[in-house]
Amino acid sequence: MNALRRLFSFNGGVKPPTHKSDSTQHPIAQLPLASELVVPLHQSIGGTPRPQVEAGQHVLKGERIGAADGNVSAAVHAPTSGRVTAIEPRQMPHTSGLSALCVVIEPDGEDRWMPLAPVPYRSLPADELRDILRDAGVVGLGGAVFPSHLKLRPGRRAATRTLVLNGAECEPYITCDDVLMRERAADILRGARIMRHMLGAEEILVGIEDNKPEAIAAMRAAAADIDDMRVVVIAVPTRYPAGGAKQLIRVLTGIEVPHGERSTDYGVQCFNVGTAFAVHEAIDLGRPLVSRIVTIAGNVDTPRNFEVPFGTPMEHLARHAGLRADTTHFIMGGPMMGLRMPSFGVPVVKATNCVIAATPTLFAPPQPEQPCIRCGDCARACPADLQPFELYWHTRARNFGKAQEYHLFDCIECGCCSYVCPSHIPLVDYFRFGKSEIWAREQQKAEADSARERFESRNARLEREKLEKAERLAARAAGAPRAATAAAPTATDASPDQDAKKALIAAAMARAKQRSTAMAEAPAQAVAEPAAPPPSAEDTKKALIAAALARAQAQRTAAAPRNTENLTPAQQAQIDAAETRRAAGPATTEKEPDQ
Structure with missing residues (x-):
C-alpha cells in the first residue's frame, strides 16, 4: 500500500557518487x-558456535556444523553437501588478517539438502x-x-x-x-x-x-x-x-x-x-x-x-x-x-x-594527513550530531575519558567526517582506535576487579579460619583446668607445697606410732606419765620455711640463664664468681652474727 506520510529529516550526511547502475x-x-568452502564458526556478534562435526564426516546442505554458544550467538550450517576435510584455524575476512576456527568442506557436487520442514x-x-x-x-x-x-x-x-x-x-x-x-x-x-x-x-x-x-x-x-x-x-x-x-x-x-x-x-x-x-x-x-x-x-x-x-x-x-x-x-x-x-x-x-x-586508479591512495584547522565541516556532516574534531583531539591525545564524554560510542563509523575533511585526516580510523583501546582497558579493569575480589575473598577466608582456630584453642584451654583438677589425685609429680604437707603428715604419723609403741611396752607407766606433747608452732614454722627454701632452690635450678651466648672471658668470670657466692650462701649467713 502506498500512502502519503510526512517524512522527517536527520542532520548531516553527504552525497557521494553512487556507482550502482x-x-x-x-x-x-x-x-x-x-572446490573448497571454508566456513568460519564465528560469523555473528556473540559467542563462537561449538563444532558439531568431525573431520571425515559427510554433511548435507543445511546440516548444523556449529551450535549456538549461549543466547547471544547463532548457529552455523553447511552451505552444501560434501565431506568435512578439516576443522582448523583459517584466515578471517578482516583487516587484521587474524585466524579463527573454521570447518573446511569439500563439496560433492550434489548440493543435496537435508530434510526440511516448514514451521x-x-x-x-x-x-x-x-x-x-x-x-x-x-x-x-x-x-x-x-x-x-x-x-x-x-x-x-x-x-x-x-x-x-x-x-x-x-x-x-x-x-x-x-x-x-x-x-x-x-x-x-x-x-x-x-x-x-x-x-x-x-x-x-x-x-x-x-x-x-x-x-x-x-x-x-x-x-x-x-x-x-x-x-x-x-x-x-x-x-x-x-x-x-x-x-x-x-x-x-x-x-x-x-x-x-x-x-x-x-x-x-x-x-x-x-x-x-x-x-x-x-x-x-x-x-x-x-x-x-x-x-x-x-x-x-x-x-x-x-x-x-x-x-x-x-x-x-x-x-x-x-x-x-x-x-x-x-x-x-x-x-x-x-x-x-x-x-x-x-x-x-x-x-x-x-x-x-x-585498484590505485579506482581508489587513490590517501593523501598525507595535515593538521586540523577546526573548520567544522566534520561536525556539519555528522549524522549522529557529534563533534568529530573534538573526538579527534582527545583520541589522538589518548584522553579516552574525555572522548567518552563527547559520546565516542555514538559514532556509527559512517565515514562522513573523513569524506569531507579538507585536511585528509582519517577520522574514523582514530575513532575505531579509541573504541578498541577503551574496550581493552575496560576488559583489563574487569579482570583486575575480579582478581581483587578473589584476593579479598581469600584474605577473608584466612581471617575467618584464624578466628575459628583461636576459638577452638580458647575452648580447649578453658577445659584444661578441669581436666587437671580431676587428674590431680593420681599425679606422680608433687609440688614443693605438697612435699611440705607430706613431711608434716609423716612426722605426725611417726610420733603417733611412737606413742602407741610406748604405751604397748609400758602400759602401767602410760597412766602415770603424761602423753607426748603435740608439735609446737615453732616446729611447724620451721618445717614450712624449710619447704619454701627447697622450693626456691628447685626454681633456681630449673631456670635457664638468659643472654649467656658469646660472652667475653671477663663476663664469664663474673658469672662464675656470682655462682660461687650463691652456692656458699648458707655459710656466709652463719658468720654474719660474728661480724
Missing part, C-alpha cells in the same frame, strides 16, 4: 560451487519461534550481523508499535538489497509479517531510497497483492547514511532515539530487507541461513549480484565476474565503511554484502 543490469545469478508459526509461542531462528542461524544481513532472535523481542518500556524494514541501501557500489527487492519482494513481505507477528507490531514501514524506482515499484506491488493496510512502502530522499537504523527511524517516524537507549524503548524496531527474506526461508521453508546475495563490483568485467554460499573464497566470486589482472586488493562492504581484506582467498561470510575489486 552497473551491477543492477543483470538478475541475481547462482554462483557455481568452489507453523501462528500456532507457536514467540519464544519458541525465536529459538528456531537462533538454530537456523538468522542474523542481521545489513552488516551488523546481530542475532535476529534477540531483536525480535518487545521493548522493555513500551510495546513495539512499528516494524521498520530497511531497504535504503545508501552506500556506493552496494546493490544486493536493491535486486533482492526487485526479484523477491513477496518473500520479503512474508518474512516481515512473521516478524510483525512475533513482535506484536501494528504496522510495517518499508523505507527505500528514491534512487531505486524498480525496487519501490516491486515492493508496492507485493504489498498490494497481500492487501494488508498495515504495510506501507515509502520512498525516502537519497542521502548517505539514510540506511543507518537511527537515521531511517528518524526519517520515517520522527522519533529520535537518545544516547544510550534503544529504539524498542520507543515502540520501533528496524531490520534489513535481507533479514526479512532469511526469516521467511527459515520459517516458511525450514531452510537455515547458508547463503546470501553479494554484490561484486569495481575492477571486474561484469559487475552483478550472485547468491553465494558462505565459505566461498572471494577470489572465486570475483573471477566469475571477470576479475581484472591489475586488481590490488578487495574491499568487503562499501567504500565508506568497508574493510580492506588481507588476501584474495578469504571466505564470504554472513556480513559480506559486497566485494569491491580495488
Whole structure:
C-alpha cells in the first residue's frame, strides 16, 4: 500500500557518487560451487558456535556444523553437501588478517539438502519461534550481523508499535538489497509479517531510497497483492547514511532515539530487507541461513549480484565476474565503511554484502594527513550530531575519558567526517582506535576487579579460619583446668607445697606410732606419765620455711640463664664468681652474727 506520510529529516550526511547502475543490469545469478568452502564458526556478534562435526564426516546442505554458544550467538550450517576435510584455524575476512576456527568442506557436487520442514508459526509461542531462528542461524544481513532472535523481542518500556524494514541501501557500489527487492519482494513481505507477528507490531514501514524506482515499484506491488493496510512502502530522499537504523527511524517516524537507549524503548524496531527474506526461508521453508546475495563490483568485467554460499573464497566470486589482472586488493562492504581484506582467498561470510575489486586508479591512495584547522565541516556532516574534531583531539591525545564524554560510542563509523575533511585526516580510523583501546582497558579493569575480589575473598577466608582456630584453642584451654583438677589425685609429680604437707603428715604419723609403741611396752607407766606433747608452732614454722627454701632452690635450678651466648672471658668470670657466692650462701649467713 502506498500512502502519503510526512517524512522527517536527520542532520548531516553527504552525497557521494553512487556507482550502482552497473551491477543492477543483470538478475541475481547462482554462483557455481568452489572446490573448497571454508566456513568460519564465528560469523555473528556473540559467542563462537561449538563444532558439531568431525573431520571425515559427510554433511548435507543445511546440516548444523556449529551450535549456538549461549543466547547471544547463532548457529552455523553447511552451505552444501560434501565431506568435512578439516576443522582448523583459517584466515578471517578482516583487516587484521587474524585466524579463527573454521570447518573446511569439500563439496560433492550434489548440493543435496537435508530434510526440511516448514514451521507453523501462528500456532507457536514467540519464544519458541525465536529459538528456531537462533538454530537456523538468522542474523542481521545489513552488516551488523546481530542475532535476529534477540531483536525480535518487545521493548522493555513500551510495546513495539512499528516494524521498520530497511531497504535504503545508501552506500556506493552496494546493490544486493536493491535486486533482492526487485526479484523477491513477496518473500520479503512474508518474512516481515512473521516478524510483525512475533513482535506484536501494528504496522510495517518499508523505507527505500528514491534512487531505486524498480525496487519501490516491486515492493508496492507485493504489498498490494497481500492487501494488508498495515504495510506501507515509502520512498525516502537519497542521502548517505539514510540506511543507518537511527537515521531511517528518524526519517520515517520522527522519533529520535537518545544516547544510550534503544529504539524498542520507543515502540520501533528496524531490520534489513535481507533479514526479512532469511526469516521467511527459515520459517516458511525450514531452510537455515547458508547463503546470501553479494554484490561484486569495481575492477571486474561484469559487475552483478550472485547468491553465494558462505565459505566461498572471494577470489572465486570475483573471477566469475571477470576479475581484472591489475586488481590490488578487495574491499568487503562499501567504500565508506568497508574493510580492506588481507588476501584474495578469504571466505564470504554472513556480513559480506559486497566485494569491491580495488585498484590505485579506482581508489587513490590517501593523501598525507595535515593538521586540523577546526573548520567544522566534520561536525556539519555528522549524522549522529557529534563533534568529530573534538573526538579527534582527545583520541589522538589518548584522553579516552574525555572522548567518552563527547559520546565516542555514538559514532556509527559512517565515514562522513573523513569524506569531507579538507585536511585528509582519517577520522574514523582514530575513532575505531579509541573504541578498541577503551574496550581493552575496560576488559583489563574487569579482570583486575575480579582478581581483587578473589584476593579479598581469600584474605577473608584466612581471617575467618584464624578466628575459628583461636576459638577452638580458647575452648580447649578453658577445659584444661578441669581436666587437671580431676587428674590431680593420681599425679606422680608433687609440688614443693605438697612435699611440705607430706613431711608434716609423716612426722605426725611417726610420733603417733611412737606413742602407741610406748604405751604397748609400758602400759602401767602410760597412766602415770603424761602423753607426748603435740608439735609446737615453732616446729611447724620451721618445717614450712624449710619447704619454701627447697622450693626456691628447685626454681633456681630449673631456670635457664638468659643472654649467656658469646660472652667475653671477663663476663664469664663474673658469672662464675656470682655462682660461687650463691652456692656458699648458707655459710656466709652463719658468720654474719660474728661480724
